[in-house]
Amino acid sequence: MAEATSPIIELKDIDVTFKEADRTVKAVKDVNLQVNKGDIYGIVGYSGAGKSTLVRVINQLQRQSKGTVTVSGQNLGNLSGKNLRQARTKIGMIFQHFNLMNERTIGDNVLFPLLLGSKLTRKEKQAKVDELLDLVGLADKKNDYPAQLSGGQKQRVAIARALANDPEILISDEATSALDPKTTGAILELLKHLNETLGLTVVLITHEMQAVKAICNKVAVMQSGEIIERGDLLTIFSNPTEQLTKEFIETSSQIDSALANVVEQATVQNLGAGEQLVVLSYAGDSTEAPLIAQLYEKFHVTPNILFGNVEILQNTPVGTLGLVLSGVGDAVETALAYVAQQGVHVRRINVAEYRAELARKAAANNEEATV
The missing domain is CATH 3.40.50.300 (P-loop containing nucleotide triphosphate hydrolases)
Incomplete structure (x- = not known):
């Protein structure tokens, strides 16, 4: 350029x-x-x-x-x-x-x-x-x-x-x-x-x-x-800071379609105590750190990777990772606080609310199509 x-x-x-x-x-x-x-x-x-x-x-x-x-x-x-x-x-x-x-x-x-x-x-x-x-x-x-x-x-x-x-x-x-x-x-x-x-x-x-x-x-x-x-x-x-920007980025990175599939899985809909569905977004040096391995080594949190993507923007690796974290007590929250300190953006997904929002959007699109 x-x-x-x-x-x-x-x-x-x-x-x-x-x-x-x-x-x-x-x-x-x-x-x-x-x-x-x-x-x-x-x-x-x-x-x-x-x-x-x-x-x-x-x-x-x-x-x-x-x-x-x-x-x-x-x-x-x-x-x-x-x-x-x-x-x-x-x-x-x-x-x-x-x-x-x-x-x-x-x-x-x-x-x-x-x-x-x-x-x-x-x-x-x-x-x-x-x-x-x-x-x-x-x-x-x-x-x-x-x-x-x-x-x-x-x-x-x-x-x-x-x-x-x-x-x-x-x-x-x-x-x-x-x-x-x-x-x-x-x-x-x-x-x-x-x-x-x-x-x-x-x-x-x-x-x-x-x-x-x-x-x-x-x-x-x-x-x-x-x-x-x-x-x-x-x-x-x-x-990104604005909701609309986040929506554009999620669409371009296919995060929204990946999440839509993930939240329909029975195991994700029935998360137990100490389990959390999250999407991690990271860029540059953050992509090089073995964060997933550190989650277990440092906090005894088990990650179950559901989807992921890495691409190069302006010669810098940018990645997204969707996973369920499982731990005892407040281990997951402690681990996520550590992840955020490493420059990784953490998005917590409330599965019930996310599914409800998808249903509202689908209903709105159907209504618009019939007008």
Whole structure:
């Protein structure tokens, strides 16, 4: 990942308010955000969280009701007309549905942004198109039409087109949401490659924490128009503070599905005195300590491992372990206090409450599906 240095995007005190016939909707509320040059910055949230509205403020496709937007040291709120259009050329954007022109060839789709305002000669423009198609792995598709391409190939064309004016920033607004997992992975790897080779700053808008985890170095979580949590990727994943962030992380790490299976086991539903179902989350040096062996050696607590996962985030191992601990008296609580002192996050699971919550969510989803 390209080295993050000075701020390239600064949003200060941003509000976006829409007035409807009988009400006022505040889509973005008092948001402050700084993206450094070279970041791959993920903004994650469910539909309606305000994340797409927020990023449209960055290139002033959506004007803020309050606050300032500074990109590459320039206050975009002070610009209009030709000056704003010129500033926007340094901010590329790709979308979920590609927005290609079906009646034009792939080469002409990439060429389109260069038809107005570019000082390149006709020959130089064609060379630029060839260069960009080669960069995204579609050099042999120049004379094809969008209908002849797969979804992943169409998104690669959209990326090439977004790079035509040599932008410093690329905004990806749910650009992988319509793609299958394998193709999504390939597009994310392409964005990471562009970040590393071109020094391109990427702002990734998504509702999938898995995408954030794959390539981002920073992340902000949005809910109801506000940023509720932000930080570097490793800190957010190893020590989330907000419930929504925890839910996103559990989904991306498949903790929630593993727990849902575990709590249906009869042995887990009938834990006795001195037994506790826990999920341990740990990062860095904590993954190297023989904690499980120490639980028995130091506290005579027996661990029964139910599920586990270890992955590498920003060159740091991050792991999750679900287990039932068994001991006499307060041995389990003493052991968990020791584990927490080693920098491991301890989550105690009340099986009855967790099953009840799963039932409530299932009922809510069924009700929503029938509306």
